[in-house]
Amino acid sequence: MMVVQSVLKVENGDTLGAVRGVLKSLLEKNIVDALLVPLESPSAEQVTPTLVKEPAQLDAANPLAPVMQLNAAALLVRLQKENPTMRIGAVMRPCELRAVIELAKFGRIALDRAMLVGIDCMGTYEPETYAQIARASTRAESPTDEMLRWTRQGPIAPYRLRGACQMCEFFSVENADLAIGLIGMNVRERLLLEARDDIAAKLNLRPGGANGRAKALARLAEIRKHRREQAMASAAEMLKDIPSLLGVIALCTACGKCQAVCPFCGTEAFIPSAARTGEGILFSDLIRWARRAASCVQCGMCELACPNQLPLAAIQAVLGRALQKQYDYVPGRSVEEKLPWATA
Ligand code: SF4
Numbered sequence: 001m002m003v004v005q006s007v008l009k010v011e012n013g014d015t016l017g018a019v020r021g022v023l024k025s026l027l028e029k030n031i032v033d034a035l036l037v038p039l040e041s042p043s044a045e046q047v048t049p050t051l052v053k054e055p056a057q058l059d060a061a062n063p064l065a066p067v068m069q070l071n072a073a074a075l076l077v078r079l080q081k082e083n084p085t086m087r088i089g090a091v092m093r094p095c096e097l098r099a100v101i102e103l104a105k106f107g108r109i110a111l112d113r114a115m116l117v118g119i120d121c122m123g124t125y126e127p128e129t130y131a132q133i134a135r136a137s138t139r140a141e142s143p144t145d146e147m148l149r150w151t152r153q154g155p156i157a158p159y160r161l162r163g164a165c166q167m168c169e170f171f172s173v174e175n176a177d178l179a180i181g182l183i184g185m186n187v188r189e190r191l192l193l194e195a196r197d198d199i200a201a202k203l204n205l206r207p208g209g210a211n212g213r214a215k216a217l218a219r220l221a222e223i224r225k226h227r228r229e230q231a232m233a234s235a236a237e238m239l240k241d242i243p244s245l246l247g248v249i250a251l252c253t254a255c256g257k258c259q260a261v262c263p264f265c266g267t268e269a270f271i272p273s274a275a276r277t278g279e280g281i282l283f284s285d286l287i288r289w290a291r292r293a294a295s296c297v298q299c300g301m302c303e304l305a306c307p308n309q310l311p312l313a314a315i316q317a318v319l320g321r322a323l324q325k326q327y328d329y330v331p332g333r334s335v336e337e338k339l340p341w342a343t344a
């Protein structure tokens, strides 16, 4: 398979309109039967992944909005099960795409019935913060517009973003059938498209490249790396010895919300039986922990769901780091890469 790189001209500075146009072409040219894509509510305060079959519905699509209510990889599992003959295009952020790759390895997503459409991600706010910003914003400067102002240089003031996004190192797209590049681009004028050659031919994409992208990506990576090291150091402190660990466990009320939203759990995975039942930790708990630590894509949905504000993304990063390092395993890097516990 070859990848074709192309530059898409943006008309009248309407970046979102250009992205919607590309997505409409996928439906109009029958490249997919339906798209799973974030749709804005009429008030524009919420953006929710929704299955869309009609091109006109994409007038409300906003995959650029800096908010993430759930990891849509989990939704794709359900949609594929409910629609076994449908070829679904999934328009996702890098952390969601990486979860899709991991779920494909678990046999829970069929990649031959999915088309993966990825978009660079500058980070997301918690849904409540996003709704507040959307309410306060004028029509001319939505939270999406505000975020798009930063794509050219790469850096963005990270303090209001979700904790997981502040330390996210995987903000550009890999492993997609069609990737839309924003970082390093003047997105009011052009977008970068990278497509599988057969898709590029159907979309009539002409080869072309972008300058300045590598520099902007490197700059953002440096900022995120610094933040990640800080977050992981403070999480490691929380886990450094048994009393510290017990202090963390004491904060957990075993509500189960973190596991309900994790694309890899669905079943009980994060809370040890000890917390659920007051009994000792079971061997099966350790297995579940290790499997999740290996595949965790650092989307931070668990942290978002936690009513006790436990820094779960950083804790997961610390727990998973040794295992991932030992096996040189990067979750979501490649579908060909075997899960560490399948090779051990
Ligand atoms: S974790 Fe990374 S890819 Fe996911 S929403 Fe945050 S910045 Fe985007």
Ligand code: SF4
Pocket (backbone or CB within 6 Å): 261, 262, 263, 264, 292, 295, 296, 297, 298, 299, 300, 301, 302, 303, 312, 313, 316
């Ligand atoms: S453990 Fe948390 S950060 Fe990791 S994949 Fe699951 S929800 Fe995302």
Ligand code: SF4
Pocket (backbone or CB within 6 Å): 251, 252, 253, 254, 255, 256, 257, 258, 259, 271, 302, 305, 306, 307, 308, 309, 310, 312
């Ligand atoms: S969401 Fe927080 S409090 Fe609830 S089980 Fe998970 S870690 Fe514990």
